[in-house]
Amino acid sequence: MKREIIDLFSELISYETTSDSESGKFPSTDTQISFGKILEIKLKEIGLENVNVDKFGYVTGELPTNCGDETTVGFISHMDTSPDCSGKNIKPMVIENYDGDIIERKVEKLSPEDFSSLKNYVGKTIICSDGTTLLGADDKAGVTEILTAVKFLVENPDIKHCNVKVAFTPDEEIGAGVDYFDVEKFKCDYAYTVDGGELGEISYENFNAARAKIDIVGKSVHPGSSKNVMINAALIGCRINELLPKKETPRDTGGYEGFYHLTKMEGNVENAHLDYIIRDFDKMSFEKRKNFITSIVESVNAEYGSEVAKLDLYDEYYNMLEVLNENKNVVDIAVKAILKAGVEPIIEPIRGGTDGARLSFMGLPCPNLFTGGHNFHGPYEYVCVESMEKAVEVILNIVER
Secondary structure (H helix, E strand, C coil): HHHHHHHHHHHHCCCCCECCCCCCCCCEEEEHHHHHHHHHHHHHHHHHHEEECCCCCCCCEEEECCCCCCEEEEEEEECCEEECCCCCCCCCCEECCCCCCCEECCCCEEECCCCCHHHHHHHEEEECCCCCCCCCHHHHHHHHHHHHHHHHHHHCCCCCEEEEEEEEECCCCCCCCCCCCCCHHCCCCEEEEEECCCCCECCCEEEEEEEEEEEEECECCCHHHHHCCEECCCHHHHHHHHCCCCCHHHHHCCCCCCEEEEEEEEEECHHHHEEEEEECHCCCCCCCHHHHHHHHHHHHHHCCCCCCCCEEEEEECCHHHHHCCHHHHCCCHHHHEEEEEECEEECCEECCHHHHHHHHCCCCCEEEECCCCEECCCCEEEEEEHHHHHHHHHHHHHEEE
């Protein structure tokens, strides 16, 4: 199975599927549509039934029960890769029997001094890019693991299993992954996103998430005659950012701590723009964060006596713990499956979001399972093949009867 996983994963990451939040369409890039058609072919070749790519680019298929157990379990991974780093012309490096030393690449060496998690994989097989791109393990590792698991079930009919459904979604990386997903048509009792990190990880908590966009309109006059007249939009933008808590950024927080994250800032005297993402696990703290950034904008406007700053604030997704607290059996099943694979479960909150968070609030309880990947969204991304094998085993354990 190991060679099969390496070959399939290497093939899947060769297709560019970067999503684009600025495209104004869904899926946001045509490359995802093309990739979906490739996955459609693979599912049909494996032997799944009712394989389909709908008008929104969602790829689905199913494997009926072979033992009369009508429970239906879904497995979901996303097709797109993050726009934070190039996903074009990915050149994977396969390091067999990793020796624990620095991995020299075309650029950006991969060092255990910088990424201590590498020390856990001495003697294992690691796949990384050549450093000029991301790897694409987020989430083509998950796609690989799901395809490998259902293929194994088809080829080994003696393994008794419940109904299994799979789905591959576009645009997860830009927060739109399930905007048009038909939960009723997918019709599962529960599901799992295969989109997590290190070996053994299972997550059923994630951030509550909001986005704040602030547009500032200034007044530009000649600096030599601007006293009490000029309104410098760029300086107002700087001031708004300075009024936020200094130690509540992604760099300064971890665990269950929330943050404000400035993702974009541009401007001049006449106009300025700031983009923030706001994150917190606790719903009350989440609301306080939104209220605080609102109050900052209001105070700036009050100072100038007009609406120089306009805030567009909206929620993106919520903490799926709220739903999964009422469906703990779904988590328990996964924990038992991980233990059965000889792996110690790591139950950690996701400092981010998944399709599963939104699906849970759409009526489909959906925790997140590990893929074996690390350092997503950048050139330091890597995945351990043996962890990918264990992810396949966990999927098989969940559906076996």
